[in-house]
Structure formats: structure tokens, C-alpha cells
Amino acid sequence: MEISTGDTAWVMVSAALVLLMTPGLALFYGGMVRAKSVLNMIIMSIVAMGVVGVLWVLFGFSLVFGESIGGIIGNPTDFAGLGQLLGPDASMGGLPTLAFVGFQAAFAIIAVALVSGAVADRMKFSAWVIFAGIWAVIVYFPAAHWVFAFDDTVSEHGGFIANTIGAIDFAGGTAIHINAGAAALALAVVIGPRVGFGKVPMRPHNLTMVMTGAAILWFGWFGFNAGSALGANEVAALAWVNTLLAPASALLAWLLVERNRDGHATTLGAASGIVAGLVGITPAASSVEPLGAVIIGLLAGLICALAVGLKYRIGIDDSLDVVGVHLVGGLVGTLAIGFLASPSTPDGSAGLFYGGGFGLLGAQVLGAVAVLAYSFIVTYLLAKILDRVIGLRVPVEVEQAGIDVAEHAESAYDLSQVGYASRSVRHSIVIPTTPAKVEN
Template identity: 65%
Template sequence: MNSGDTAWVLISAALVLLMTPGLAFFYGGMTRSKGVLNMMMMSFGAIGVVGVLWVLFGYSAAFGTDIGGGLLGNPLEKLGLQGVLDTGSGAPLVGSIPEIVFVGFQAAFAIITVALITGSIADRAKFGAWMVFAAVWVSLVYFPVAHWVFSFTKDANGNNTGGWLGQGLGVIDFAGGTAVHINAGAAALALALVLGKRKGFGKDPSHRPHNLPFVMLGAGLLWFGWFGFNAGSALGANAVAGYAWINTLAAPAAAILGWLLVERLRDGHATSLGAASGAVAGLVAITPACSALTPMWSMGLGLLAGLVCALAVGLKYRFGIDDSLDVVGVHLVGGIIGTVFIGLAANPSSPAAGQGLFYGGGFELLGKQAIGAGAVMVYSFIVAYAIAWIINKTMGFRISSEHEAIGIDVAIHAESAYDLGGRSSGSFQPHMEKLPKASGNKAAASSEPATAQEPINEERVDA
């Protein structure tokens, strides 16, 4: 065990966990004022569901002994983390760090992956249905896919017994372009299709972001945590971590410029939302490639991701798919770009030691990267669609039209994010408040108690 490596991975695990509250701010700022709490709650709900399942059997399913030709680890082998809790001289190691530290680091990856999906279903998903979906999807999709990509083990004879993509096929994914971003983006697309469009999608101006400072704050927290996400994946305080760190700076910096350039040429102005979105697009793209590209190629990748993702997010209006907060346009598209770009520009002298097409490697690595991206995308989409369809047909996944008009925060959580006109920002108690009387407003002039069906102040703000 190396204490420096252990300390770095512990810090990195905390940084990655911080990304989920950061995502809550990022997504929350992009929703309407009457849906911000629900959006943030879905991220925190993911922490609860995934954190528990990871300890119970998720880690074992992802990193236990392979039981299915590289498809799944044994979920019972380390049930409840048995076998990894020794803190003495015989503590099991992953590289130079205790395995229990690796457990925590990977837990944060599982959590953020599930939370990313929520951006596609803003303002219209039942919270209980989301929690059920999160539990089933992470068990059937994320845990197996994490095994495909991240599990690198050998048996006593030196034979590969890890995941079929990472160790078997040789797909390069340093920190989760396939297992995290393509995985979440494909599931987000499936949910958007099952739940359908929000009322007024593409027409109602109230669907615009309600709090851009929240978006900027969330993007900043995500970028901060992403240094742990990428550089921490070196599993040591070493030069590989430094290599990943500098690429995690270079790519999103260039992606910001690419996104803003598209906005300036297309719309005539660069926006704060574009800057934040561009940074995230660059971070997504560099995630699988941060150990395979030189910093110059990383900036090229970032610029490409910023340009393409900025154009891709507008396609949802053309195809009529309400991917509310552009999970598909940023995470699925950005993840594919970053994963496939490795096959083009992987440098043989990089830590990943891949040889891309531009370095004389031919199409072999490019083909492997394409297979990895395609396999994860198809599997995640099909299973996510099936889970969501079953939930929708049984317990119902979408809130009612009335609740959508009222606002999902009040309707589902009995809370309002902002103290508007004297309304409490905490628990909403409709039978203890009365709407103020105002001429020309029947609801306001009524002597009946204010109810969750009459959020006058919130509607006024949206208007």
C-alpha cells in the first residue's frame, strides 16, 4: 500500500461525489422555478438508491469474479462488502491502494451516472417512479457495464477474467466515456421517448432556464469534481494522474470556445448557458481519452465536441424528442465523440499506449472503440426503455397534466423553492394559507384556502 496514492484516491472519491450535488445545481438552474426542487431531488435520490445498492451487491456485480464470459461479476461474492473490510497488513489491494478505498471511488461513479439521466425528464416524472427506475436500471445496466469496461482481473494461470470490452476486446476508456456518459445518454433518450413531451415543448417560453447563476455554479462544481473523476482514475498520485489532469483542463477550455463560436455565428451572441454547456461537453469527450491523447489533440477533441454538441442539442426540436436538459446532445453525443476519437488520435507514447489511425495504427483501434460505444449504447437504450415502459404501464411514470401545470415541486414534494409573496420556501402547507385578494382575480379574491392547485405567485413569475 502506498499512502500517497491512497490519500489521492480518497480525495478524488470525495471530488467525484461532489459532482452529483454540482449536477443538481446545473440541472436545477436550467429548469423552471416551479420544478427546480424536483430536479435536485432526483439527483439526491440517486445518491440514496445507488449508495445502498452499491454496498449491498453493486460493487460485487461490477468488480467481483467474472461469472459470465466478461459480462458480470459475481454479485454474491462480496455481498455487503464482505472480504474487503480488512484494514490490517493483509488488507486486499487494488494496485497500491486498499480495495475499500477503490470501492468508495467507484461508488461515486455509479451515483453520478444515474443522476445524469434525470436531465431528460425534467418537470414531468413521478419521484417514486424515478426511484424505482434508478434502482432497477443501475442493477441491470450500470453494474454489468461497469464490469464490461472497468474490471481488469486475471486468474491463477494468468488468463484474462475481466470485462469483455476493457480487458477482452481492448477498448480504451480511462474514466467512463462508455460506462458513464454513453450509458446515461442512451438511457436518457429512452426515458424521453417513454414519458413524451412536456406541455408546450418548443413553444412555451417559460421552459427556459430560470436561474443561470445556478447553472454556472453547477458547471464549476462539475469541472472541479471532474479532476478527481479523470485524474483520480490513475489510482495513484503519479505522472499518469498529471497527464489526465492537464487534458481535463485543455479539452473543456477549447470546448467552451467551440460552443460559443456556434452560438455567435448562429444566434448572434454568446451566452453563459453556452459557456457552461460547452465546458461540460468538453469534459464528457475527454473522459475516456484523457490518458490516450496529447494535450494538443485534447484541445482538438474539445473544440470538436463543443462545435458538434452545440449543434446536436437543437436536433431534439427537429425530431420532437423532449430531452429537456440536453443529456442526449451533450452526454451521449459527447461520449461517442470522445470514445471514437481515441481510435483516430491515440498516441503510442501516452499512458494508454494506444495507436490511433493518425499515428499509423490503422483501423483496428478505431473499430474497437466503435464497437464499445455501440454495444453500451444499444444495451442501455433497450433495457432502459423496457424498464421505463413497464413502470409506466404499472405504477405510472408521468405526473398528471394538472400537476404539470401547477408545478412539480408543489404537486409532488409539497414545497416551493422560493418565498414568493409570503409563501414559505420550506414545506408547503396549502390549508394554512390564503391567497391575497386582488381585483380582477377570482382565485385571489376567493375566501377559500390556497391549495396546491392555485400557485398564483409561481405562475406569475413564469409568465
Template identity: 65%
Template sequence: MDTGDTAWVLASAALVLLMTPGLALFYGGMVRAKSVLNMMMMSFGALALISVLWVLYGYSMAFGNDVGGGLLGAPLEFFGLQGLLGTEGIEGGFAATHLVATIPSMAFVAFQAVFAIITVALISGAIADRARFGPWMLFAGVWATIVYFPVAHWVFAFDGAQSETGGWIANKLLAIDFAGGTAVHINAGAAGLALALVLGKRRGFGRDPMRPHNLPLVMIGAGLLWFGWFGFNAGSALSANGQAAEVFVTTLVATGAAALGWLLTEKIRDGHATSLGAASGVVAGLVAITPFCSSVTPLGAIVVGLVAGVLCALAVGLKYKLGYDDSLDVVGVHLIGGLWGTIAVGFFASAATTAGVDGLFYGGGLDQLWRQVVGALAVLVYSFVLTLAIGSLIQKTIGFRITEEEEVSGIDSVVHAETAYDFASLGGSGGATLVGQARPPSQDTARHTEGATRA
């Protein structure tokens, strides 16, 4: 066991854990005032539930010995984390008896747990304003079990690392996905699209302005996501080494380039560079560099980030043209950004990096490109089809969506019996009613301008 590596991975796990409250702020600021608590509760609910399921059987399904041709880890092999506990000796500290590379297995368990948590939480942005909390929690548990845990096995379980045999994408296909472009972002983006189709459009979608109610919250959330993402990406090196340092730099520069790309696109298209665009560009860049951070040079990372910012800024308008209501653009940012980052490995990967693989533009031919495409499409199809089935079943049995009357009243007051802002306590006779009322029509900001004014 290496104490420096262990310290880095535990610190990285804490950074990634902070990303889920950061996501709650990011999503919470983007919805209307009458929905902010429900939006944030879906992230915190995922944090609580997936923490428990991961310890019970999720880690085993993801990192237990393969029992299905690279498709699934043994669900009961590490049930309750049995077999992973134990230390020996007191002199010099407790040395773990079960290791993953140079870190205790329990440190790896903690690090991978927070990945599972935020992947589930990401989906919630696609169904903002209209999903009941109880059915959401049921969906989160079922989806994590049937979709995320197996896909994590496909992508992250390398032979001989956590267990003797691992997943098919990591060991047979040999696609490069350093920190989760497929398992996290394509997975969550495809699920968000499927769930948005199951629940249908919000009342007034494409007609009424649905502006973010608190842009400072959005920017704080984006800042926390950027901060935590260094644990997400650089922590995936599982060691305090040169690879972690390289990944830190490529994550930093790609994200900055993506924010600039999004702002430039807004300025040319709409005449204004907005704070919402800056925050969204940051997330787009983080998503795109996630699978790519160990295989691209800093200059390549700038190109990939810049393209991600432009591509995602344009992609968020697709929902108005195609008629699906992805409330907070999980599809436009996570699915499109994840697809771009994963497939771009096949073009921009450089053997000068720690990944040691050349893409098409560096003389590597098409070999890595086809592997990236197959891995990305496999996760997309698997997640979309199963999410559609899970969401439809919940909707037809216990009901997933709130009623139209409840949606108008405000999901916070109906589902949680709370409101985010108690204006009545500030004095005045009509203040308290402002939380649940629709805003007067006006020119929309950044992301929603295209839909509100052109749809």
C-alpha cells in the same frame, strides 16, 4: 499499500461525490422555477439509493469474478463488502489486508461508488418537469442493477486487478475508456433518450419558452462539475503518478477548448455568446475527454475538445427536428459527446502518452478505431433497449409521469409539497403565485433559442 496513492484516490472520490450536488445545481438552474426542487431531488435521491445498493451488491456485480463470459461479476461474492475488510498492525498506521493495485480495496469501492451515483443522476435531466419522484427512485434502483452494474463490469473490471477475471470490453475487445465515456456518458445518454420517449413531451414543448430560471445556479453547478471532474479523470489513474498529471492537463485543456467551441458556434449561429452556452460547453468538453484523457497529447486534447464544443452545440437542436423532448440535453451533450470522445480515440490516440496506443492519424491504422466503435455501440444499444423496457413497465404499472394538470401547477408543489422560492414572505398579495406561472414569450436563450423560435 502506498499512502500517497491512497490519499489521492480518497480525495478523488470526494471530488467526484461533489459532482452530484454540482449536477443538481446545474440541472436545477436550467429548469423552470416550479420544477427546481424536483430536479435537484432526483440527483440527491440517486446519491442516497445507489450508495446503499453499491455496498449491498453493486460492487460485487461490477468487480466480482466474472460469471458470464465477460458480462457480469458474481453478485454475491462481495455482498455487503464481505471479504474486503480488515487491517493488520498499528505501527505506522493500519495497513489494509485487501488491495487493488497499491490502494486498499475499500478506497477503490468508494471511488467507484461515486461513478455509479452520478451516472444514474445524469439520466434525470432528460425527463425534467414531468417525472414522479417515487417511480424515479424505483427506476434508479432497477436501472443501476440491470444496466449500470453489468456495464461497469464490461468496461472497468480488468483481469487480475480487482478480481481474477473481468469484463469483455476491458479484457477482450481492448477498447480504451479511461474514465467512463461508455459506462457513464453513452450509458446515461442512451438511457435518457429512451426514458424521454417513454414519458413523452412536456406540455408546450416546441411552442412555449422553457427558459432556465436561474443561470447563476447553472454556472455554479458547471464550475463544481469541472472541479470535481479532475477527481473523475485523474483519480482514475488510481495513483499519484505521472499518468494522473498528464490526465489532469488534458482534462483542463480539452474542457477549455470545448467551451470556446460552443461559444463560437453560438456567436456565429445566434449572434450572442451566452453564459448557458459557456456552462454547457464546459460539460461537453468534460464528457468528450473522459474516455480519452490518458491516450491523447495536450494538442490533440485541444482539437478533440474544440470539436466536442461545436458538435454538441449543434446536436442539442436535434430534439426539435426529431421530435423527442430531452429536457436538459442529456442526449445532445452526454450521448453525442460520449460517442465523439470514445470513437475519437481511434483517430487521435498517441503512443507518446501513457496509454501507449497509436490511432489512425498517428500511424496506428484502423485497429483501435473498430474496437472503439464496437464498444460504444454495444453500450448504447444495451442501455437504450433495457431502459425502454424498464421505463415502459413502470409507466404502464404504477405510472411514471405526472398528469397534465399537475404539470401546469408545478411538480414541486404537487409531488414534494414545497416551492423553491417563497415570494409571499417578501410581502405583496400576488407574489407567491409567480413561482408556478409560465413566463411570457420572449426570445429564448442559448440552448432553447432554436427550438422556441423555429420549431
């Protein structure tokens, strides 16, 4: 098929937007932690770009999009090193296959980075790097194969969720958000709560950074969702509009919950509502009408705002609410498709509210449960093994003093000169004791 320059340009721009989301996530997460651990939180996201990027080239793309082995995993040798995808004949659907490789690489990177928010302030950086690499290989790559590898797209046969169950996941509600949320829950259970969790205030140290990160995430998410159309077409246009509407309504819903529950709306709530709405619309961006996107956003904002407080009741320290926003929001969006999918959309599926029966809802439930269960179980086992072999957690004294200095020999904010500069300025100012004479 002849290469479409317009579609190729859109996918490559979208890939760049999705890659930008990981630094945006670093800011979002970094602002939410205490000042003594902000650098550690930021680099946990950024290092995923290195670890996953290299693995993706070596064999990750092949594991996800290579010829399927029983619908479970792609053949790791099909595209190892990506040398097979060079040249004018390496194309798919009017795109150079390498453009698709880059687009999906950015998805894999942010999926891994998302998990880090559950273990803020207390995980060894070396342990995180090892965990991130292994988790990408044994959890994300298989789940992405199940969901994203459609038959006759890159290879002849793909994953079982996309092709056998037939669940709809347009841009990663299951493969990325439910997957990362379930993994975050398992990792938080194994590593345990922060010192003082539930007793000592652990407020975000920089809400300006949080809101900036949320804005970058929303901006990049237009590439995340609309780019998943793999072309500049009507599917991309609907996904773009839905990606505007769902977080807008989720933002309002979250603030409403805060206002009624706490007596005031917060900037942290606004940022969290935006992300919850983005997560909710991700699987449904091509299958619901704009009004459906508003409904999904309202549901995601409402339910996620209520869910984030449950960690204090059950005693599981999901530090930055990866479970409450990404797992819960991913479930909301994935299951909502079974009710709100409209046959008038490019996807053409019909949910319960459009006379489609229970078949689609059943497929959505099966797809979500399969990814959730696999991710939680395998992540839990991986975390237990790593904790036994290398130890996941920094010593208590390091956590209390601040993980940035101990793990990275750096501090985000150098305040050592503030007092000295203030004294110097104060002593250098001469204050007259009598009014100055005015000369004519």
C-alpha cells in the same frame, strides 16, 4: 503489495471530488428548469446518492468487480456487503480495496443522476426512485463491468469490452456518458414531451445556479479523470492537464457556434460547452497528448452545440440535453481515441493519425455501440413496464402548476411576503412636503 499512502490519499480525495459532482449536477440541472420544478430536479440527483450508495454496498460492487460470469456480469456474492474487503490483506495495486470501492461508488451515483435531466418537469418522484434503483442494477452495473473490470485487478477475470474487445475508456465515456445518454433518450421517448414543448418558452430560471453547477462539475472532474489513474503519478498528471484543456477549448467552440448561429454568446452555452468538453475527454484522458485534448474539446463543443437543437426537429423532449451533451460528447471522445491516441502517452496506444491502423478505431466503435444499444433497449423496456405498472408521469395539471408543490409540498422560492413587506415599508416612510430648516 505494500500500501502506498500517497496513492491512497489521492484516490480518496478524488472519490470525494467525484461525489461532489452529484450536488454540482443538481445545481446545474436545477438552474436549467423552470422555478416551479427546481426542487424536484435537485432531489432527483440527490436521491441517487442514497439509492445507488446502498445498492453498491449490498451487491453493486460485486456485480461490477466480482469474478466475471462469461465477461457479462460479476458474481454478486463475491463481495456482497463488503465484509470480505476488511483487513490489511484486502488491497489492490498498492491501495486498500475499500478506497477503490468508494471511488467507483461515486461513479455509479452520478451515472444514474445524469439520466434525470431528460425527464425534467414531468416524472413522478416515486417512479424515478424505483427506476433509478432498477436501472442501476440491470443497466449500469453490467455496463460498468464490461468496461471497468480488467482481468487480475480486483478479480481474476473481468468484462468483455475491457479484456476481449480491448476498447479504451479511461474514466467512463462509454460506461457512464454514452450509457446515461442512451438511457435518457429511451426514457424521454417513453414518457413523452412536456406540455407545450416547442411552443411555450421553457427558459432556465437561474443561470447563476447553472454556472455554479458547471464550475463544481469541472472542479470535481479532476478527480473523475485524474483519479482514475489510481495513483499520484504521470498518468494522473496527463489526465489532469487534459481535463483542463478539453473543456476550455469546448467552451470556446460552443460560444463560437452560438455567436455565428444566434448572433450572441450565452452563459448557458458557456456552461454547456464546459460539460461537453469534460464528457469528450473522459475516455481519452490518458491516451491523447495535450494537443489532442484541445482537438477533442473543439470537436465536442462544436458537435454538441449543433446536436442539442435536433430534439426540436425530431420531437423528442430531452429536457436538459442529456443526449446532445453526454451521448454525443461520449461518442466524440470515444471515437476520437481511434484517431488521436498517441504512443508517447502512458497508455501507449496508437490511433490512425499516429500510424496505428484501424484496429483501435474498430475496437472503439464496437465498445460504444455495445453499450449504446444495450442501454437504450433495456431502458426502453424497463420504462415501458414501469409506465404500465405504476405510471411514470404526473398529471397534466400538476405539470402545469409545478411539480415541486405536488410531489414534495415545497417551493424553492417563498415570495409570499414580498408584496406585503414592500407595502409596509412604503407606508412607514414619511416624506416631508417642505425642505427641512437648517439650524446653525
